[in-house]
Amino acid sequence: MTPVLSARSLTFTYGTATALRGVSVDVEPGELLAITGASGSGKSTLLLCLAGILRPQTGDVVFGTRLGDLAEAQRSKLRRGPFGVVFQFGQLVPELTAEENVALPLLLSRTSRREAFAAAHDLLGRFGVAEVAGKRPGQVSGGQQQRIALARAMVTSPRVLFADEPTGALDSLTSEAVLSEIVRIARDDETAVVLVTHDATVAAYADREVVMRDGQLDPPTETMRTDGAA
Amino acid sequence: MSTTHVVLGLLSQGERHGYDLKRDHDATFAQARPLAFGQVYAALDKLARDGLVKASAGGRVGGPDRTSYALTSAGRRALLAWLAEVEPPVPHVANALFTKVAVALLVDDTGETSKDYLRRQRQAHMARMREFTKLKLARKAPLAQVLAADYAIAHLDADLRWIDTALARADQLRDEMLATSVAKERR
Numbered sequence: 066m067t068p069v070l071s072a073r074s075l076t077f078t079y080g081t082a083t084a085l086r087g088v089s090v091d092v093e094p095g096e097l098l099a100i101t102g103a104s105g106s107g108k109s110t111l112l113l114c115l116a117g118i119l120r121p122q123t124g125d126v127v128f129g130t131r132l133g134d135l136a137e138a139q140r141s142k143l144r145r146g147p148f149g150v151v152f153q154f155g156q157l158v159p160e161l162t163a164e165e166n167v168a169l170p171l172l173l174s175r176t177s178r179r180e181a182f183a184a185a186h187d188l189l190g191r192f193g194v195a196e197v198a199g200k201r202p203g204q205v206s207g208g209q210q211q212r213i214a215l216a217r218a219m220v221t222s223p224r225v226l227f228a229d230e231p232t233g234a235l236d237s238l239t240s241e242a243v244l245s246e247i248v249r250i251a252r253d254d255e256t257a258v259v260l261v262t263h264d265a266t267v268a269a270y271a272d273r274e275v276v277m278r279d280g281q282l283d284p285p286t287e288t289m290r291t292d293g294a295a
Numbered sequence: 296m297s298t299t300h301v302v303l304g305l306l307s308q309g310e311r312h313g314y315d316l317k318r319d320h321d322a323t324f325a326q327a328r329p330l331a332f333g334q335v336y337a338a339l340d341k342l343a344r345d346g347l348v349k350a351s352a353g354g355r356v357g358g359p360d361r362t363s364y365a366l367t368s369a370g371r372r373a374l375l376a377w378l379a380e381v382e383p384p385v386p387h388v389a390n391a392l393f394t395k396v397a398v399a400l401l402v403d404d405t406g407e408t409s410k411d412y413l414r415r416q417r418q419a420h421m422a423r424m425r426e427f428t429k430l431k432l433a434r435k436a437p438l439a440q441v442l443a444a445d446y447a448i449a450h451l452d453a454d455l456r457w458i459d460t461a462l463a464r465a466d467q468l469r470d471e472m473l474a475t476s477v478a479k480e481r482r
Contacts, residue, residue, distance in 0.1 A: 103463065245432060265455040266448055269424040270432075276417075278462075284414065 069094045069257050070115060070225055074124035077110050084110040085121065086280040092225065095255035097248060099268035102277030109229055111277065112261045116150055116227040117143050128225070145170045149218030149256075153230040157202040157214055163189060164198040167217045174221070181220075188216035192246055208239035215246060219256075226250060229261045244270045297394070298330070302338045303347060303366060303374040304398030308476070310351055310365040313339060322475065323397055327390070339364055347373050374398075378408060381416045384423035384451060392416060392454065396461055397472070406469035410462060417458045424451045 068091035077085040084107045092098050092115075102108045113119040117132045117140040125133040128147070132140060144150055157166045167185035172178065189195045192212040197205045202213070211231060218226055228247065232240035248270055251258045260271055268274050276283045305311060305319045313335045320330045342348040347370035351363040366374070378399050382391050395416075399409035427444040430436060461468075 103459065241431070248432060265421065265424060266428075266452050269421060269428040269448070274421060283462075 066093050068092055069128070070259075071127045072111075072115055072124065073127075075111065075114050075121040075126070076123045077107075077114060077119060077121045079110075083280055085114065087124070088277075088280070088282060089124075090115075090275055090282070092257045092259055094224070094257055095251055096273060097251045097258040097260060097271040099271035099274045100259065100261045100277060101263065101265070101268045101274055102283075103263065106277040107280040108261045108263075108277045112227055112229050112259060115259060116148055116225075118150070142174075145174050146221050147224045149221065149223035149226040151211075151214045151218040151226070151228045151231050153233040154210075157210060157217070159202050162199050162201055163194065163205065163209075163213045163216075166202070166213060167220050170217065170221050184220055185216070188220055189213070192216045193242075206239075208235055208243065211235060211239075211243050212246065215243065215250075219250060219254075222254070223256060225257045225259065227259050230263070231260070232267060233262075233264075240267070297377070297391075298334055298338045299342055299347075300374065300377045301394060301398060302335065302342060303370055303377075304401045306348060306364060306366040307371065307374060307402045310363045312361065312363045316364075323401070323472070324394070327394075342370065346370075374402065378402065378412060381412075381419040384416075384420040384454070392458065392461075396465075396468070400469050400472050404469065404473055406465050409469070410465050413458050413462050413465065417455065417462075420451050420455050420458065424448055424455070427451070 070092040072091075073089045075085045075088045076083070086107075088107070088111055090098075090100075090111070100108045100111055110119065114121045115126055117126065117128075117135070120133065125131045128143070132143075135143075157163075158169070161169065164182060164185050167188055168178075168181040171181035171184060176184075186195070186198065189198050192215055194205075194209050194212045194216070197209055197213070202210050205213070211234075215231070218228075226247070231247070232243050235243060244267060247258055247260065250256050251272075258271075260267070262268055301320060301324075302316055305316050305323070308319075311319065313332065316339075317330050317332055317335050320335075339348060343350065343364070347367055348364045349367050351365055378395060382395065395412055396409045399412050400406060402408055427447045430444045431441050431448075
């Protein structure tokens with residue numbers, strides 16, 4: 066199968082600290098890939114490079130085209146279209162309601178207000194948080210905020226969803242509900258999901274796992290399927 | 296814990312008397328219950344019957360306590376085959392996992408055999424955890440099934456945390472075991 070996203074020989078340094086040392090990884094359409102590893106292993110940096118948020122010093126990420134060839138504005142545009150991104154803390158705009166937060170990426174892409182809010186309403190319903198559509202992030206629980214953030218990441222019908230520790234701040238049952246939604250996204254919408262986590266119980270929701278250690282994949286040239294196949 | 300495999304692992308470092316094997320075992324697995332002499336000789340008898348160790352020809356002086364034993368090529372093959380197998384990923388296997396890591400370090404002091412084993416064990420544990428996660432995600436899964444899966448996942452997770460920590464500390468453990476072994480040689 067042709068990968069939807071492909072990274073080759075990525076290196077990235079923060080000042081003198083090397084976060085990625087020649088990492089290559091492919092993401093298949095509709096697969097849920099977990100990137101795991103200890104704190105400081107480079108897993109979040111890898112996700113940020115894959116999502117075009119960080120620009121690797123060497124190597125490149127290919128999503129139809131080489132992300133390195135795109136100007137900053139074009140890469141930002143990816144995150145309002147084919148790339149959805151969600152972090153540990155939903156990073157919702159506190160002044161906006163849940164519905165406005167979810168509609169925002171579409172409004173920024175000049176979709177009509179009517180269409181944007183209809184799509185937002187649908188997604189809030191799908192993620193089980195329609196009842197808080199008119200509330201601001203500070204008025205809802207952490208689990209609800211994370212579902213709203215997922216709805217916002219999915220509102221543009223992305224081909225790849227990037228999630229960095231999306232359940233890191235949630236209790237186990239809420240975490241389970243959010244992860245079930247993420248699995249459903251990958252299965253039903255054939256959206257590829259790249260999930261960064263330090264938690265094996267979260268990685269167990271994925272189809273495949275790559276382990277980062279000291280800025281490299283461990284083992285360096287192999288990815289491990291969680292079903293045991295190489 | 297498999298005493299016979301541990302004995303094979305200790306013999307991978309060279310010919311030993313039963314007494315040496317007991318002493319090396321207790322030093323290597325300081326947290327485990329000390330090995331009784333009876334267990335050592337029972338394991339050696341079984342291994343000798345199976346052709347995995349042989350009594351040294353020159354060592355049989357003054358009774359069985361002076362007999363020294365060496366690994367045969369069949370014994371080395373059996374030991375490597377055991378090290379190549381991952382343990383069944385079930386709850387409460389941590390002791391067996393540590394035993395295998397320590398024996399792997401006796402066989403290969405570069406530490407690569409133990410790391411390779413830990414990586415494969417991690418993969419087996421993850422595969423099992425994924426099976427339990429799938430059970431939980433099944434539509435209309437009975438709550439009793441979900442709770443049983445929760446229990447198994449929590450135990451597998453504890454092992455996985457240990458495996459990750461052991462991988463991170465593998466080089467340190469290798470250095471410590473090598474240092475102990477060098478100190479013993481000097482005595």
